[in-house]
Amino acid sequence: MKKIGEQTFELEKDVCVVSRCSLVGSKEGDGPLKDYFDFIETDDKMGEKTFEKGERQMFLKTIKSAIEKSKIKKENIDLYVGGDLMNQLVSSNYVASELELCFLGLYNACATMTESLIVGSTFLDSGGATNVLCATGSHFSTAERQYRYPLEFGNQRQSYAQWTVTGVGATLLSNKISSKVKVKRFAIGKVTDFGVSDIANMGAAMAPAAMETICAFFKDTGTNQKDYDLIATGDLGKLGSDILKDLMLEKGYDIETNYIDCGHMIFNIDQDTLQGGSGAGCSASVLNSYILSKMETGELKRVLLISTGALMSTTTNQQGDSIPCIAHLVMFEGE
Amino acid sequence: MDKQARNEKYLAYVEKKSPKAGWFTSLFHAFVMGATICCLGQMFSDIIKSFYPMMDLLTLGAWINIIVIALTILLTAFGCFDRLAKYGGAGTFIPISGFANSIASCAIEFKKEGLVFGVGAKMFYVAGPVLVNGVAYSLIVGIVYFIISLF
Numbered sequence: 303m304k305k306i307g308e309q310t311f312e313l314e315k316d317v318c319v320v321s322r323c324s325l326v327g328s329k330e331g332d333g334p335l336k337d338y339f340d341f342i343e344t345d346d347k348m349g350e351k352t353f354e355k356g357e358r359q360m361f362l363k364t365i366k367s368a369i370e371k372s373k374i375k376k377e378n379i380d381l382y383v384g385g386d387l388m389n390q391l392v393s394s395n396y397v398a399s400e401l402e403l404c405f406l407g408l409y410n411a412c413a414t415m416t417e418s419l420i421v422g423s424t425f426l427d428s429g430g431a432t433n434v435l436c437a438t439g440s441h442f443s444t445a446e447r448q449y450r451y452p453l454e455f456g457n458q459r460q461s462y463a464q465w466t467v468t469g470v471g472a473t474l475l476s477n478k479i480s481s482k483v484k485v486k487r488f489a490i491g492k493v494t495d496f497g498v499s500d501i502a503n504m505g506a507a508m509a510p511a512a513m514e515t516i517c518a519f520f521k522d523t524g525t526n527q528k529d530y531d532l533i534a535t536g537d538l539g540k541l542g543s544d545i546l547k548d549l550m551l552e553k554g555y556d557i558e559t560n561y562i563d564c565g566h567m568i569f570n571i572d573q574d575t576l577q578g579g580s581g582a583g584c585s586a587s588v589l590n591s592y593i594l595s596k597m598e599t600g601e602l603k604r605v606l607l608i609s610t611g612a613l614m615s616t617t618t619n620q621q622g623d624s625i626p627c628i629a630h631l632v633m634f635e636g637e
Numbered sequence: 638m639d640k641q642a643r644n645e646k647y648l649a650y651v652e653k654k655s656p657k658a659g660w661f662t663s664l665f666h667a668f669v670m671g672a673t674i675c676c677l678g679q680m681f682s683d684i685i686k687s688f689y690p691m692m693d694l695l696t697l698g699a700w701i702n703i704i705v706i707a708l709t710i711l712l713t714a715f716g717c718f719d720r721l722a723k724y725g726g727a728g729t730f731i732p733i734s735g736f737a738n739s740i741a742s743c744a745i746e747f748k749k750e751g752l753v754f755g756v757g758a759k760m761f762y763v764a765g766p767v768l769v770n771g772v773a774y775s776l777i778v779g780i781v782y783f784i785i786s787l788f
Contacts, residue, residue, distance in 0.1 A: 351749070451763060454745055461658050496648075497647065498647075545651065
């Protein structure tokens with residue numbers, strides 16, 4: 303691996319996406335991407351007693367399917383990296399204990415998917431590992447009770463709020479088995495805080511972090527938006543992506559034509575999710591369905607995925623602190 | 638540009654860019670919902686009165702509260718109340734229905750953590766602040782009222 307510029311790293315080995323799997327809940331399954339997901343679960347408890355247990359089952363089903371598709375034996379997976387939104391990463395911890403794989407738990411809120419891909423690729427590029435599993439996810443009902451109110455509590459959401467995605471995405475990376483899609487470069491984000499403290503307005507809080515990482519990547523690599531078929535942010539929502547477009551334009555990059563936001567596109571406008579989806583499962587499930595399938599068919603060749611995460615807790619928020627945010631960028635290249 | 642100036646500029650821009658809830662529609666929805674709940678209360682009151690014409694107002698009021706609370710808890714349990722509240726906002730929250738919903742929804746949500754540390758500890762998680770503020774403000778109003786009544 304070599305460092306280019308200030309924040310970007312380039313992989314020297316071929317790190318390939320061997321297999322992928324995505325699982326979502328029924329609301330996401332009614333959205334515009336329904337044909338791309340591997341599994342759409344109508345029971346968001348997965349037959350378990352609690353939502354927390356259901357979330358773990360979602361992880362297990364997705365990961366097992368990704369491993370099965372890859373035809374790699376579980377014993378040959380050197381490392382499992384990933385995380386979720388729960389305190390102490392409980393969902394991933396229980397899943398890792400069930401899978402009996404070496405595990406690194408990561409937390410960057412909704413940016414955990416790209417963070418996992420970065421850590422996984424680094425292990426593969428160093429040659430220390432051969433096969434690495436990256437999986438992250440989130441669950442509306444478990445996140446809602448941890449960060450907001452009980453499910454049946456009657457309140458009105460702000461018109462700029464977002465909806466946590468129930469979904470899991472798993473990507474299996476390998477440096478031995480080759481495939482069409484490869485991880486080429488990544489840019490590690492800096493924690494950015496533009497002073498937004500409204501916990502409902504995540505899009506506005508996270509957009510500057512995305513802007514800074516993308517601009518740093520463009521500067522480091524000497525490229526611009528025209529060099530990529532698709533630039534996808536994780537979960538800025540409609541408002542956040544509009545803000546990002548404005549911020550990018552201010553920096554001299556017009557990303558209007560080839561830009562999408564996973565959170566904005568996972569739900570239909572009439573699904574009452576306000577600005578769109580959010581959560582660690584948002585970019586994970588969209589990457590492992592829509593984006594990678596378009597890359598496998600050759601429709602997209604060079605893609606940037608920028609997952610964005612808001613790194614506050616309810617405690618810091620109640621104490622009036624603003625929301626620190628991060629965005630990590632991963633560049634995929636297809637054949 | 639230093640950070641503070643940058644943040645101030647950005648926050649002003651976000652404020653302008655963020656969609657606002659139309660205050661007229663919000664008020665109208667709250668009015669319709671609040672009025673409907675109050676009319677229902679009045680209806681129950683009239684019905685009870687027609688059966689027990691001798692009932693005093695205090696007892697009658699208690700019965701109305703009990704009925705509205707019971708209905709709210711039932712709607713909460715069936716998962717309909719949050720949809721009404723999404724439409725009605727403060728119109729649903731301000732009458733006693735909002736208070737009942739906040740307690741019932743917590744009881745349902747935290748049942749999984751057991752009766753003591755779940756339901757017992759967290760039932761007033763949303764309603765608690767309302768109670769504390771209610772008591773505190775009544776105290777202040779009481780003192781002001783007492784001082785005024787001296788003259």
